[in-house]
Amino acid sequence: MNLFSDIRSLVIQSLDAMVAESALPEGLSFDNVAVEPPRDAAHGDMATNAAMVLAKPARLKPRDIAEALAVKLAADPRIDSAEVAGPGFLNLRLTPSVWQGVVGQVLQLGPDFGRSEMGQGVRVNVEYVSANPTGPLHVGHTRGAVFGDALASLLDYSGHDVTREYYINDGGAQVDVLARSVYLRYLEALGQDVAFEDGTYPGDYLIPVGQALAEQKGDAWVGQPxxxxxxxxxxFATDAMMDLIRADLAALGVEMDVFFSEKSLYGTGLIEKAIEELRAKGLIYRGVLEPPKGKTPEDWEPREQTLFRSTAHGDDVDRPIMKSDGGWTYFAPDIAYHYDKVSRGFDALIDVFGADHGGYVKRMKAAVSALSGGKVPLDIKLTQLVRLFKNGEPFKMSKRAGTFVTLRDVVDQVGPDVTRFVMLTRKNDAPLDFDFDKVLEQSRENPVFYVQYAHARVMSVLRRAAEAGFATDDAVLGAADLSKLDHRAELAVARKLSEWPRLVETAARANEPHRVAFYLYELAGDFHALWNRGNDTPGLRFVQDGDEATSRAKMALARAVSVVISAGLGILGVTPAQEMR
Incomplete structure (x- = not known):
């Protein structure tokens, strides 16, 4: 049930009737006609731009169209009033029975209220985290992991067929450095003194890896080249690190469907096959690039290279795919990896990268466009930095990692639910401040607590009602006389519930799961406001002594709030609180 879609359908039907009556010319497109919440809630429940977008092609004044449309809409029993505002916007108010009906729909559908078929089974590959397998995940990876996982859940909830994928960067020189670092820990485990030099990894997390290697090999590798x-x-080291990374992800509640190894692209012909695909399309050539920005002719040495004509697909410059020694550049296996995704039949690809990959966006989009003939869109989402604070001071140290704060450092201090929710309280491309003290505060300023407290309050109401002898199952509450929900504060909560299906589709279209967190905070605010009104107005309390019918209706509203909060938190990967401690 998407009430906004229902009312938009009513608007389109009314416009069709106006065309049939010659009040509007034939052949108009209604594609840009929208029904949305008004910017100012005081203006009404919904607003449509129909008159504004149709005025020019219809060669009519927008206000004239709006006034005629208002008459049509007002005839529908769901519309309480239709008022023309300004040059031709149309503000709609719906009857209380519509909002009361939303509560019944929520209880009837349960967690499926808001679930959408918008995605129509489109196969989407969401690649996220994809950290180098050289150590534990750090706080930057944490944000990418939470964002990618919530996005995958959102797309699944909106009707897409989603695959969660991790790309193991195990084909580069960094894995050699890892192996040398483990070798030092291996020698250390056998009683030798070692020094971490030449960029080797000094973190304590490699100590058990070196010990395991010593148990397996004994002193067979000591002194060997x-x-x-x-x-x-x-x-050996890559497998150990991936075990560590999988455990880190599990601590955050993240499970991948596919782990794809970069190493599997080498020596298998997969890179060559992808490049030949581009060559067959005339997109591989030998050429000389212009100097990069900031380089002067004196410090730039032009040389002929094997290039991908990425500018033919929207990039700023063409990109090298082969080094002077005949080896592949780092870009070539990434092309092959995405060619593999396209070949697996995905209809859309999403990559979640850290902010330091901003310069990589256009070239990767160009490669996927070229490989798929423009049929498979690639959306690249960049997650900005996370700034950590504790006791009012920047928080930076992690002995275990040696140089950075790990995912486990964060989860161990505040738990996975708090970690996940807070990571989604800002849009992915905006920096995020994570204050260990504030995220555990029990106040409205802490969105995690505020939303969880709303759910816990509902559970408390239902427990107390059950103890008092009321039936509180959804079937009974859903059959309540919901016309008793007639106070403006109660209807405000029902209105907010009605926005949930539209919010899901809007967030899924934009690939923006943070919108779910924002919505849940707003819904919690409306519910808490209703709860607080009950302190001063006994008639608004959820359990009315001696009036079971009214109590049942009010508990139905509370239960509907918990259903939607639970569904939203489920998308975010957060467990709803049953009680607050």
């Missing part, structure tokens, strides 16, 4: 142990140790 890299040629003896490097390749095998690369695999």
């Amino acid at each position: 890299e040629s003896v142990w490097l390749e095998e140790l690369r695999d």
Whole structure:
């Protein structure tokens, strides 16, 4: 049930009737006609731009169209009033029975209220985290993990067929550095003194890996050259790090469907196949690039390279795919990886990258456009930095990691639910401040607490009602006489509930799960306002002594709030609170 879609359908039907009556010319497109919440709630429940977008093609004054449309809409029993505002906006007020009916719909559909078929089973691949397998996940990865996981859940909830994927960057030089670092911990486990130099990783997390290697190999690799142990140790160390990363993700409640190894692209012909696909389309050539911005001719050495003509698909410059020694650039395996995604039959791709990958967006979009013939869209979402604070001071240290704050540092201090919700309280491309003290405060200023408290309050009401002998199951509450919900504060909560299905579709279209967190905060605010009014106005309390029918209706409203909050938190990966402690 999407009430906004229902009323938009009514608007379109009314416009069709106006065309049939020659009040509007034939052949008009209604695609841009929208029905949305008004910017100012005092103006009404919904607003339509129909007259404004149709005036020019219809060659009529927008106010004339709006006034005629208002007459049509006012004839519908759901419309209490239709008022023309300004040059031709049309503000609508709906009858209380509409809002009361929303409560019944929520209880009838339960967690499926708001679930949408908008996605129509479109197959979407969401790649996120994809951290180098060289250590535990840090706080930056945490934000990407939460965002990507919530986005995947949102798309699933809105009718898409979603695959969650992690790209293991195990084909580059950083894995050699990891292997050398583990080798040092291996020697250390055997009683030798070691020094971490040349960029090796000093974090304590490699101590158990070195010990495990010592137990397996004994002293067989002591004093041996890299040629003896490097390749095998690369695999051993990568597997150990991926076990660590999987455990970190599990602590955050993140489970991947696919782990794809970059290493599997090498020596298998997959990179060559992707490049040949581009060559067949005339997009691979030998050429010389212009100097990069900031480089002067004196410090720029032009040289012929093998290039991908990415400018043919929207990039600023063409991109090298092969180094002078004949090896592939880092871009080539990424092209092959995305070619593999396209070949697996996905209809749309989403990559979640850190903010430092901003310069990578256009070239990757160009590659996917070229490989798919423009049929598979790629949306790249960048997650900005997280700034950590504790006791009013920046929080930076992590002995275990050596140089950064890990995902586990955060989750261990505040828990996965708080971590996940807070990471979604800002849009992904905006910096986020994470204050360990504030995220645990029990106040309205803490959105996690505020939303959880609303859900817990509903559970408390239902428990007390059950103890008093009231039936509180959804079937009984859904059959209540909802016309008893007639106070403006009660109807305000029902209005906010009605926005949930539209919010889900809007957020899914924009790939913006933070909108769910924002909505839940607003819904909680309306519910808390109603609760607080009950302190001063006994008639607004959820349980009315001696009046079971009215109590049942009010509890139905409260229960509907908990259903929607629970569904929204489910998308965010947060467990609803049953009680606050």
